[in-house]
Structures are given as structure tokens and as C-alpha cells.
Amino acid sequence: xxxxxxxxxxxxxxxxxxxxxxxxxxxxxxxxxxxxxxxxxxxxxxxxxxxxxxxxxxxxxxxxxxxxxxxxxxxxxxxxxxxxxxxxxxxxxxxxxxxxxxxxxxxxxxxxxxxxxxxxxxxxxxxxxxxxxxxxxxxxxxxxxxxxxxxxxxxxxxxxxxxxxxxxxxxxxxxxxxxxxxxxxxxxxxxxxxxxxxxxxxxxxxxxxxxxxxxxxxxxxxxxxxxxxxxxxxxxxxxxxxxxxxxxxxxxxxxxxxxxxxxxxxxxxxxxxxxxxxxxxxxxxxxxxxxxxxxxxxxxxxxxxxxxxxxxxxxxxxxxxxxxxxxxxxxxxxxxxxxxxxxxxxxxxxxxxxxxxxxxxxxxxxxxxxxxxxxxxxxxxxxxxxxxxxxxxxxxxxxx
Ligand SMILES: *Cc1c(COP(=O)(O)O)cnc(C)c1O
Numbered sequence: 001x002x003x004x005x006x007x008x009x010x011x012x013x014x015x016x017x018x019x020x021x022x023x024x025x026x027x028x029x030x031x032x033x034x035x036x037x038x039x040x041x042x043x044x045x046x047x048x049x050x051x052x053x054x055x056x057x058x059x060x061x062x063x064x065x066x067x068x069x070x071x072x073x074x075x076x077x078x079x080x081x082x083x084x085x086x087x088x089x090x091x092x093x094x095x096x097x098x099x100x101x102x103x104x105x106x107x108x109x110x111x112x113x114x115x116x117x118x119x120x121x122x123x124x125x126x127x128x129x130x131x132x133x134x135x136x137x138x139x140x141x142x143x144x145x146x147x148x149x150x151x152x153x154x155x156x157x158x159x160x161x162x163x164x165x166x167x168x169x170x171x172x173x174x175x176x177x178x179x180x181x182x183x184x185x186x187x188x189x190x191x192x193x194x195x196x197x198x199x200x201x202x203x204x205x206x207x208x209x210x211x212x213x214x215x216x217x218x219x220x221x222x223x224x225x226x227x228x229x230x231x232x233x234x235x236x237x238x239x240x241x242x243x244x245x246x247x248x249x250x251x252x253x254x255x256x257x258x259x260x261x262x263x264x265x266x267x268x269x270x271x272x273x274x275x276x277x278x279x280x281x282x283x284x285x286x287x288x289x290x291x292x293x294x295x296x297x298x299x300x301x302x303x304x305x306x307x308x309x310x311x312x313x314x315x316x317x318x319x320x321x322x323x324x325x326x327x328x329x330x331x332x333x334x335x336x337x338x339x340x341x342x343x344x345x346x347x348x349x350x351x352x353x354x355x356x357x358x359x360x361x362x363x364x365x366x367x368x369x370x371x372x373x374x375x376x377x378x379x380x381x382x383x384x385x386x387x388x389x390x391x392x393x394x395x396x397x398x399x400x
Pocket of ligand 1: 119120122145147187191216218219248249257258
């Protein structure tokens, strides 16, 4: 007689019980994260979990993720090249579309060369590892993105953390460091704060102390600077001042992926040594083709960048009129720091009930006590939509 399949769930293993205890602890701290499911393309108005909301939480700052020209380029390239790239770039996955995009990214950023990497997370992780060894030192702003931190931790370099944008502290650390290979790594625009790194001063310190400067421009690339080339263009810094530039293609460009840009020697070194580049499948060629079109749209439609800047000004003026506390961010990332996790969740829940979706950002994404609503603007928001968000937020702050 064969045993009937048991309908009882299997007894919990110690492994499962440990996971559940860790999850319960996170829940108790109000740090549990949940996903919501979209039924629409990216836009100011989204269909989420079956209802319509106005979203103030995406990184699609220029509203390109569903741009007809870019969608058409994606479609055409998929018809020609298919979907998968088939292998890593070093085996047989490097297509003409990837190659053209690298040349266009190098031109756009004013660098000798650029290298496509499948995600910004991988680019940061891989670059720090490739550029340092056990005799190196990495200097990191405390608020750097998790992918830079993970890169620093995985590398064997000594890691020095300096307080956010604190040039004096960094200078003291650089002066005291004996290492001959020093790398300063910072975000160009801080992802949860929206403020910028003082890159001209950082480049000055790097020069004085013979360090290399690496900038993660995930949030500036595509809209900052006169032509949208990012935070380096904004400050007028070239490859000599910022020898290692990382930009992402999934935010302002509305596509997916990332790149590293710099000298011929940098890119050749990364091709040899950047492990996430060497050991990972190349992006689909159609994504590269869509990204090339996104670069063309950025060139052809400067009004999108102007609109984004106008929205930032409108948001700040309208928040001030309502006595909503602002930070000194001049970018589309406008945080409202609320302090504790429970209040942040309550405020975000309250806004969602009124049809506004904003991110409730809590530790460990931000430091302890730094929970916040992360409001982000996109070029297709209306001024009246910004005003109505702020009215709802004002009422929420009074209730919670
Ligand atoms: C989003 C982001 C990344 C990661 O880029 P992906 O392409 O999404 O992996 C890296 N750095 C910063 C500052 C980011 O905001």
C-alpha cells in the first residue's frame, strides 16, 4: 500500500523558524517591506493593485519609460536581434547595438570610452573591486548608495567612512592614509536626500592627495547639466577631475542597465577585471537600441529637462507656502523627513488612501531616525498635481 500524500504542511525546520523570527523582528520595527503590483506602464498616473493613483515615487524623471519613440526602437531591435543576448560580452554577447551605445555614451559624457554593465548595482560592486586591492584605501561618504558600500565591503581595501559631504573629515582621513592607491567614491546626487556632492572640492582633494575620484551619477545622468549629461556637466568636470564615472540607464533614461566611463586604460582594465561584467550575460541588444533612442530623445526634447526643473521650483515654493519642512535638495528628489518608522508608514498610508503614492523610506536604506517620505518628481506631473499632493501631505502631517 502506498502512502497517501500528506496534506499537513511539513513540520517547520530550525532554518524556517529562524527566518520567521527575523521577519517578525523586522515587522515589529515597522521595517517590513511589501511590493505593490502595477497594471500600467510607468507614468505620473499608475494603475496599482487595481486602482488609479498619482505616483510621486519613480526614478523615471524625464517620463521616458513609455515614450513612443523609445518603445518603437525597442520593438524594431527585438524584431531584428531577438530577445536574449546569448552570452556575456566577452564570449559572443557583444552586439553592434551595445557597441554603438558605448560610443554614444562616451561622446555624451565627454569621456574617452564607456562600458555597458547590466545594472548599476553590478557596475559599482565590480568597479570598486577591480580598481582596488589589499594595499588600497577607499573613502566613502556615509550616505553612499548600498551598491557602493557592498563594493567597498567585498573588496579587500581598507574602508574609510566620512560624514556626509564633510570635506574636512575626508581631508584628515586622506592626509593620514599611507596607501598608494586611494579611491574616493561618492554619489553625485544622493538617492534618498536629493542633495549633491561638492564635486569640485572633492576633485581638488583628490588631486592634492593623489587619489582617484569615482562618482555614481544614477540620479543626475540624463537631466542635470545643460545637455543632460549629468552631475559632471553641471559642475564642468571632465575625465581628468572625475576619472571614474558610473551612470544608470534605468532612471532618467527610462530603460535599463548602466555604464562606467573614463579613459581607455580604465575601460580596458574593467573589461579584464570587473567580475560582474565578465561573468554576466550582456543586456538584450534591444535594450541597448532603446537606450540609444532615449539619448536621442534627450537631445531632441530639452523641454523635458526644463519642465523637471520648473516642477522642482514649484514643489519647493508650494511646500514653503504650506510650511511643509524641506531639505536643501534642488533636484527632483524631495524628501520630507518624518523621523520614525511608524509615523512614516502612517503618513504614506494616509496619502495612498487619498490617491497619492510616495515612498516610505526607512532604515537600513536611511540611517536610524532618518525615516522619510521620498517624493520624486517627473516631467509629466502637472503643477496642479503637485499642489494637490502638498495639500494632502499638509493635512496628513496635521493628523499624524
Ligand atoms: C539605483 C541606483 C543604483 C543601482 O542602479 P541599478 O541600475 O538600478 O542597479 C546605484 N546607485 C545609485 C545611487 C542608485 O540610486
